[in-house]
Amino acid sequence: MKYCAEQRLAKKSLNINPIQRGGILTPEAKVALHEFEDGYSVCDYCEGRLDKINKPPIHEFLEEFSKFINVDIVRPTHGAREGKFIVIHSLCEEGDKIVVDGNAHYTTYVAAERNKTDTIVVPHSGYPNYEIKVEKWKETLDNVLDKYDNVKLAILTHVDGNYGNLTDAKKIGKICRRKGIPLLLNCAYTMGRMPINAKKLKADFVVGSGHKSMAASGPIGILGLSEEWEDEILRKSKKYPNKEIELLGCTSRGAPIVTLMASFPHVKERVKNWDQEVKKTRYFVKEMEKIEGIKQLGIKPKMHDLVNFETPIFEKISKKHPKKGYFLYHELKKRNITGVKPGYTKTLKCSVYRMDKEQIDYIINSFREIVDAGIGI
Amino acid sequence: MKYCAEQRLAKKSLNINPIQRGGILTPEAKVALHEFEDGYSVCDYCEGRLDKINKPPIHEFLEEFSKFINVDIVRPTHGAREGKFIVIHSLCEEGDKIVVDGNAHYTTYVAAERNKTDTIVVPHSGYPNYEIKVEKWKETLDNVLDKYDNVKLAILTHVDGNYGNLTDAKKIGKICRRKGIPLLLNCAYTMGRMPINAKKLKADFVVGSGHKSMAASGPIGILGLSEEWEDEILRKSKKYPNKEIELLGCTSRGAPIVTLMASFPHVKERVKNWDQEVKKTRYFVKEMEKIEGIKQLGIKPKMHDLVNFETPIFEKISKKHPKKGYFLYHELKKRNITGVKPGYTKTLKCSVYRMDKEQIDYIINSFREIVDAGIGI
Ligand SMILES: Cc1ncc(COP(=O)(O)O)c(C=O)c1O
């Protein structure tokens, strides 16, 4: 069978899938990807450490990236989840407690589980805002520190993948610092979209996702840490003293890291325009909410491009539509809009990140048309 | 700074670096790579599990691949080392013993170390063959089983990356099976080069490296296992019951896996011609050994394309050459041959895998010229 002779519809359409909007490659990254397409392509002049390679200039890139997010040390990983696992695996033992927020990505739980650690959840405020409040964080942390003597880490989702809520990382970072609990800030949805200043946020560790938010081919992520943690996180092999154990020597040893590097100048610029993206998203929400039966979930006003709409109108239409729940996917496809899961109508998770006004208006009008036509059935 | 605007010399030259010969992309893989270049590109129609995706046909590919290497279950990983870590992490606890061969890749040791397990080494036969003998394996295993009650795993390097020695995996597999010790066969240098039959070799687990030996972009690997180990290795999250903990939900969630898939038909065919590759390598060795001061290390005759030559003649030349130890790298570069580490002259690790006779003769003649010119200094 011929595998992968097919084309991606998402590539030729207006793709509103939030996990994919920030990972669209730049022209520079496409060129680099082609040049470095073969296996071990970055290893031509390697002397034993990925992060020290000069040709291509991985070492220099990592140093510049550390300034970009204001951490002491940066290492490439295979993604945000792998970075989380590295930190938990280095700091925690079986049975240790980790405080997480109630909007944490599933990979936070799974990384904790893989390390046989327990997660204690700071609950969100429930429907419709699902907010992680600073006071709730403090309260949960205090309770947990009273109850257990093995609370080793806190993981805060900077912006979550369900509602696109921005947490007050600065205040929460301060609380964790005061209580002596190391904080890992999960910037999968923020690093590469908005400016990140890890030291200002008092994050001991930050993880980013290149294929999600930094215009890179997957799988690639970033782990940033302050130097006080270097000996734990980047401890070396006894037998091979130049190899970092948690990275199994080398992590991203091929194509994805060169796309991350090639897209970096663009990413450095685009985070400066983050306010514009927030503005666009708020416009998008305002117009979408004019459609009967569409309502934004999560904190208002939006502080991030990921939007989750409650869409009872789609549910209603799907009951009478010949295509049932699949009507929405097909109607959007007809209009060259992709990124919505086939069959799903209860809610609509989407993003117009880096679209222009014409595209955004086209999307809004498309939804208007689809609802009008649907109501008429 | 503009990152990755540069070109890879290795791409336009005769590259004799053994780690890179098997990872050169097929034309189909290049097309697929371009199409699936963006972040999360394989996730357009994902319903929560990478290995179950139908579009692109990852699920079907993994099923076919399992037949290709004759295992029950296959999962994609980020590489051979990550697969090793998954198995050790699932089976072993701190302080457990793992038996490894004396030619094991450094990542075997580092994966064991990352799990706080101890490795017990089956020594090779030393200079010049560095052979892992079956009797030595049996003897070491017997001793270790006498001494410890927590020997949990054996890892055998099918072909090692130092000498290109092929171990007798079938006999060693039988020994491990008899003693009740699970065997992980590290096929980084064999899966995709020669036919692999995991069940016949009595390997409980096999790991392969796509970017090393399966014409794929890195980082991508394969983990194969027999179904009796499914519950341990692929145990599910309690909170997210469809997510496999050791894979953190999803591993190769982007471009590399589509290159692995697109190259698969080619790889299936090429392993059938493995005998030809061995023949070519033996010819290469025979001709190279005609040059004074070049001698093949490792078992003879060669059973794999990776060759390590002892090269005292290069050492000798380097002492008088104006470019010192760098003369070899430069002389080869002049002749459009790459893959040799700059400055290194004691030994020459190389491979002519998938080169034609004309190219191989060109390489041989180049070395002849370089030595003749060097002697003349
Ligand atoms: C909030 C959040 N954290 C973590 C992840 C996982 O990112 P990665 O694929 O880089 O592991 C995601 C994306 O799926 C996410 O949205």
Ligand SMILES: Cc1ncc(COP(=O)(O)O)c(C=O)c1O
């Ligand atoms: C014998 C052997 N095992 C393991 C590896 C590691 O392979 P990977 O980069 O896929 O982890 C290599 C390659 O470097 C190898 O030669």
